[in-house]
Amino acid sequence: MDKLVIKGGKKLAGEVRVSGSKNASLPIFVATILNSGMNQISNVPFLRDINTTIKVLESLGATIEGNGNIVRIDSAGIRNHEATYELVKTMRASVLVLGPLLARFGKARVSLPGGCAIGARPINLHLKGLQALGAEINLEHGYVEAKARHLKGARVNFDISTVGGTEHLLMAAALAKGETVLENAAREPEIVDLAQMLNLMGAKIEGAGTDTIHIQGVTELSPVSYSVMPDRIEAGTFMIAAAITGGDVKIHGMKLEHLDAMVFKLQDAGVEITSHDNVVRVKAPRKIRSINIKTRPYPGFPTDMQAQFMALMCVADGASVISENIFENRFMHVSELQRFGADITIEGNSATVKGVKKLSGAPVMATDLRASASLILAGLAADNVTEISRIYHLDRGYESIEKKLAGLGADIKRIKE
Numbered sequence: 001m002d003k004l005v006i007k008g009g010k011k012l013a014g015e016v017r018v019s020g021s022k023n024a025s026l027p028i029f030v031a032t033i034l035n036s037g038m039n040q041i042s043n044v045p046f047l048r049d050i051n052t053t054i055k056v057l058e059s060l061g062a063t064i065e066g067n068g069n070i071v072r073i074d075s076a077g078i079r080n081h082e083a084t085y086e087l088v089k090t091m092r093a094s095v096l097v098l099g100p101l102l103a104r105f106g107k108a109r110v111s112l113p114g115g116c117a118i119g120a121r122p123i124n125l126h127l128k129g130l131q132a133l134g135a136e137i138n139l140e141h142g143y144v145e146a147k148a149r150h151l152k153g154a155r156v157n158f159d160i161s162t163v164g165g166t167e168h169l170l171m172a173a174a175l176a177k178g179e180t181v182l183e184n185a186a187r188e189p190e191i192v193d194l195a196q197m198l199n200l201m202g203a204k205i206e207g208a209g210t211d212t213i214h215i216q217g218v219t220e221l222s223p224v225s226y227s228v229m230p231d232r233i234e235a236g237t238f239m240i241a242a243a244i245t246g247g248d249v250k251i252h253g254m255k256l257e258h259l260d261a262m263v264f265k266l267q268d269a270g271v272e273i274t275s276h277d278n279v280v281r282v283k284a285p286r287k288i289r290s291i292n293i294k295t296r297p298y299p300g301f302p303t304d305m306q307a308q309f310m311a312l313m314c315v316a317d318g319a320s321v322i323s324e325n326i327f328e329n330r331f332m333h334v335s336e337l338q339r340f341g342a343d344i345t346i347e348g349n350s351a352t353v354k355g356v357k358k359l360s361g362a363p364v365m366a367t368d369l370r371a372s373a374s375l376i377l378a379g380l381a382a383d384n385v386t387e388i389s390r391i392y393h394l395d396r397g398y399e400s401i402e403k404k405l406a407g408l409g410a411d412i413k414r415i416k417e
C-alpha cells in the first residue's frame with residue numbers, strides 16, 4: 001500500500017490547475033445509460049472512482065475508451081441490468097445506475113451500497129422517489145430489485161436535501177411519462193452540471209440549482225459530448241493549502257462562486273482572495289484567525305471541506321467551533337489531527353478546535369477521502385516529517401495531488417510499498 005511522506009514547513013507558492021469534478025463526473029457517466037450511442041465526456045479526472053464507474057458501466061455492456069482526460073462511452077451495447085455487490089461496495093455512487101436502467105429498460109437489480117466511514121448513508125429517499133414514479137421495488141438478499149413498465153411523472157418532496165437522491169430522480173424522470181416536480185431538491189453545482197448534460201441529451205429540465213426542479217419526460221435521449229465542471233472541493237483544498245502554509249498561490253480553472261460559503265469564512269479568517277481573468281489568488285495572512293463553521297447543504301459550507309478547514313483551524317489564533325450537520329460520523333480525522341498535537345475536543349456533532357502555535361509531524365492513517373486531505377494539509381504546516389498511510393482513500397478523489405503540491409514547492413513524496 002502506498003504512503004505519502006511530507007516534510008512540512010514550506011510556504012506554497014506558484015500556480016496550480018484544478019481537475020474536473022469527481023462528484024459531477026460520476027452521475028454524468030451514469031447518465032449515458034439513458035441513451036444509446038457514443039458519448040464523449042471531457043475534463044474527466046484520473047481517479048479510482050472514475051475507474052470504478054467505468055467498470056460498472058462495462059459490466060452493464062457499455063464500451064468505453066479513454067484518451068487523456070477524454071472518455072468515450074458507447075452505451076448502445078447495454079443489455080445487462082444488474083450492478084453487483086463487488087462493484088457497488090467499492091463506490092456508493094454506483095447505486096445511481098438503478099434509476100437510469102429502470103427508466104430505459106423497465107427493470108434493474110442493483111446491490112444496496114451499505115454504510116461507510118462517515119455515516120450510515122441510507123438510500124431510502126432515492127427508493128421512495130422512484131416508487132412515486134411508479135417503480136415496484138423489492139429488497140432481496142442485499143439487492144434492490146426494481147420494475148416499471150413505464151415510469152410516470154410525479155411530485156417528489158424530499159424529506160432532507162439529498163445530492164445523490166436528486167441526481168437519481170433527475171435521471172429517472174428524464175425518460176418518465178409526463179411531468180415530475182422535485183421539491184426540496186438539492187442545489188449543488190454538480191446537480192446543475194448533470195441537468196445541463198441531460199438537457200443537451202434532449203431532456204426538458206428547468207430549475208436545477210434551485211430547490212424546485214421541473215422535468216418534462218421525453219421518449220428518447222441522444223448521445224452527447226460534454227465537458228465536466230471543475231472540482232470545487234479540490235480547488236477548496238488548494239485554497240486551504242495556501243492558507244495553512246503561509247503561502248501565495250494562483251489557482252487556475254476553478255469557479256470561485258461555487259465556493260462562496262467557504263470563501264467568506266476564509267476571508268473572515270484573514271486570508272486574501274482575489275480573482276482576475278478566471279485565476280484565483282490566495283494569499284495567507286501572517287496569522288490565521290479562528291472562525292466557527294457549520295456544514296450545510298449548498299449554498300452552505302460544504303461538508304466535503306469540513307476536515308480540511310479543521311486542519312486550518314488547528315493552527316489559527318483562538319478557538320473555533322466546527323459543527324457537522326450532514327453526516328453523523330464525519331470527525332474520523334480528529335484523532336489523527338490530535339497526533340500532530342492539535343487541541344480538539346468533540347461534543348456531539350461539534351468539535352472545538354483551539355489553535356496551537358505549531359503542529360508536529362507524525363505517522364498518521366487516512367480514514368476517508370477528505371480526512372486524508374486534512375492530514376496532508378496538517379503535514380504541510382507541521383514541523384518535521386509526516387507519514388500518511390492508507391492513501392488509497394485519497395486516490396478516490398484527488399488527481400495527482402502530490403505532484404500538484406510538489407509543483408507549488410511542497411516537499412511531498414509517494415512511497416510505493
Ligand SMILES: CC(=O)N[C@H]1[C@@H](OP(=O)(O)OP(=O)(O)OC[C@H]2O[C@@H](n3ccc(=O)[nH]c3=O)[C@H](O)[C@@H]2O)O[C@H](CO)[C@@H](O)[C@@H]1O
Binds near residue numbers: 162
Ligand atoms: C458522489 C457524491 O456526489 N458524493 C457527495 C454527495 O453524497 P450523497 O449524495 O451520498 O449525499 P446526500 O446529499 O444524499 O446525503 C445527505 C444526507 O442525507 C442522508 N440521506 C441521503 C439519501 C437518502 O436516501 N437518505 C438519507 O438519509 C445521508 O445519510 C446524509 O446524512 O453529497 C454529499 C453531501 O454534500 C457529499 O458529502 C458527497 O461528497
Ligand SMILES: C=C(OP(=O)(O)O)C(=O)O
Binds near residue numbers: 023093304370397
Ligand atoms: C464523501 C465523498 O464522496 P462519496 O459520496 O463518493 O463517498 C466526498 O467526495 O467527499
